[in-house]
Each structure stands twice: as structure tokens, then as C-alpha cells.
Amino acid sequence: xxMVVRTERAPGAGETxxxxxxxxxxxxxxANQAVAAARLGGKVSMIGSVGKDAFGNELLDIMRxxxxxxxxxxxxxxxxTGVASIVVDGEGENRIIVVPGAxxxxxxxxxxxLENVISSAEIVVMQLETxxxxxxxxxxxxHRYSIPVILNPAPARALxxxxxxxxxxxxxxxxxxxxxxxxxxxxxxxxxxxxxxLLQRGVQNVVITLGSKGALxxxxxxxxxxxxxPVQAVDTVAAGDSFNGALAYQLTEGRTLQExxxxxxxxGALAVGKRGAIPSLPALPEVxxxxxxxxxx
Ligand code: ADP
Numbered sequence: 691x692x693m694v695v696r697t698e699r700a701p702g703a704g705e706t707x708x709x710x711x712x713x714x715x716x717x718x719x720x721a722n723q724a725v726a727a728a729r730l731g732g733k734v735s736m737i738g739s740v741g742k743d744a745f746g747n748e749l750l751d752i753m754r755x756x757x758x759x760x761x762x763x764x765x766x767x768x769x770x771t772g773v774a775s776i777v778v779d780g781e782g783e784n785r786i787i788v789v790p791g792a793x794x795x796x797x798x799x800x801x802x803x804l805e806n807v808i809s810s811a812e813i814v815v816m817q818l819e820t821x822x823x824x825x826x827x828x829x830x831x832x833h834r835y836s837i838p839v840i841l842n843p844a845p846a847r848a849l850x851x852x853x854x855x856x857x858x859x860x861x862x863x864x865x866x867x868x869x870x871x872x873x874x875x876x877x878x879x880x881x882x883x884x885x886x887x888l889l890q891r892g893v894q895n896v897v898i899t900l901g902s903k904g905a906l907x908x909x910x911x912x913x914x915x916x917x918x919x920p921v922q923a924v925d926t927v928a929a930g931d932s933f934n935g936a937l938a939y940q941l942t943e944g945r946t947l948q949e950x951x952x953x954x955x956x957x958g959a960l961a962v963g964k965r966g967a968i969p970s971l972p973a974l975p976e977v978x979x980x981x982x983x984x985x986x987x
Pocket of ligand 1: 844863864898899900901902903904905918919920921923926927928929930931933954955956958959962
């Protein structure tokens, strides 16, 4: 559950400010990505954990309303629902602290029991607000069954070569790419160099999201820059998540990686044009209208 404070500027250490507003907003990277794919028409089953508390009940209700299967979301008896404390400043930039709570209760042993769920999927999407060993196990299972894996390495953490070899599409943003490679990534050229390091470590396709600039695809056939769509950004929360959900949906629809990334850029642009995480995620007709309007101009 996102707890969002809006303020003209973020406070410094020891400083107290009056903010402009406060709102509770359903979110979490996994939930955002699941809803992003479901709103576009994807058939989504979510694996995860929430608390046996008001936030947990609300999040489960929301997932069900979005048509997402919650059969494999457990309610922890001991841990509270994960929360994120988000400060959005006057420029629309956000600063986030995540308290994972129930999210990290699921471990590798739990995921082993869900081998049949993973092996019957068309694609597996993961992010790192969960237990890393569980993600490693899920990626290993998917790899064994040749199910493609999208790993959004956020928040960024060191990843083993074995894990990277099991990832079909790695989707870091610029700062996450920096953490993964030890490079400073602030241009398309630097992103390309960093991606080469990740390819050498075993990832099949690296898709680096570049904020308003769009995204860069790097794989064995070379690198392709896919431009973003210029929009007025009001809130960048869930830009990356909307991108990942859209990418997954498009790949299961049989699109090429380049087509999927272009579509995901459009979804990301629409998400930054609206406030909130889940509330900002577009449905398919909105994306189609947006792309038609862009093509006309
Ligand atoms: P994250 O939200 O994980 O930091 P990015 O900022 O790279 O990731 O954004 C993810 C995607 O969302 C980008 O690749 C792009 O498609 C879209 N996007 C993000 N910010 C903007 C923006 N200001 N204008 C247009 N598209 C954007």
C-alpha cells in the first residue's frame, strides 16, 4: 500500500515541512505490474503475500476487481502488509522507502510448491521487492520449462550470474543499471556499454528504460534505441511498472521485442501523465487511441 505525501520540496535531514496532501494508494511493484498487464487484456495470476490486515484485504479486493487470479496470494498470520512511503515533490520526482513486511515471507520452498503454476505460464514477470532466493528459484523453474522470464531488477540488488542466465529480459532503469554494473549510466551510450556487461554475464536481452527518452534494447543481434513519447509528466510513480506489465502483455501477444518496447513506452508515457500507481495504469483502448493520435501527427 502506497502512502503518498505531496510537497513542494522534500525535507532535508532534521527538517519538518508542511506538505500539500496525503493519500493512500494501492501499489507495490508486483501488484502494479500485474494490474498493468491485466488492464491491457493479459490473463494474470499473481504469486505473493499480504498481511491479515485492512491493507491486505483491500489489495486482494483490488486484484480481484482487476480480474487477476489471487489463488496464490497468501495472507501472512505474522507480518503486516508491505507499505511504501512516497514523497512526491513539485517537479513530480519521487523518493520512496519500502517496508516489505509480508512480501518477504515467501521463500524458495514456497515457490517450489508452485512449479505447476510457473510451468503453465506463457511468461513470468518478477521484481525484487520480494525474497531474492525465491526469485532465483522461480527463475530456475521457468528456465527449466523454457518459460521466458522478465526480471525488473528493482530495487536494485547484486544478482548472481546463475540468476542472470535464467533471465530472458532484464529491465533496469538507468540508476538500477548503474548498481548492477558499477557504471555511471546517464546517456544512451553509457547504457549500451553497461548492457554489454550484463549480456556477458548471461542475460539474453537487456532492456534499459531511460525515463522520458524511452528505452534501449541490447542483445546478441545488436542494440536498438526505441524513443519515448513526449508527455507532460505529473507523477513518475509506476512508470517502470507499467512498462514491465505492458512488455509482458505484448510479448505474450506475439509481438517482436521492438514492437513490445514501443508499446510499453506508450503505456509508460500514459502512466506518468496521471497521478498514483494503480490508478494511473491505462486500459488497452486508451493506449490504442494514444498511439493513433501520435501516428496522425
Ligand atoms: P522507473 O519508473 O523504473 O524509474 P523509467 O523512469 O525509466 O523507469 O520509466 C519507465 C518508462 O516509462 C520509460 O522507459 C518510458 O517509456 C516511460 N516514461 C518515464 N518517464 C517518462 C516521461 N517523463 N515521459 C514519457 N515517458 C516516460
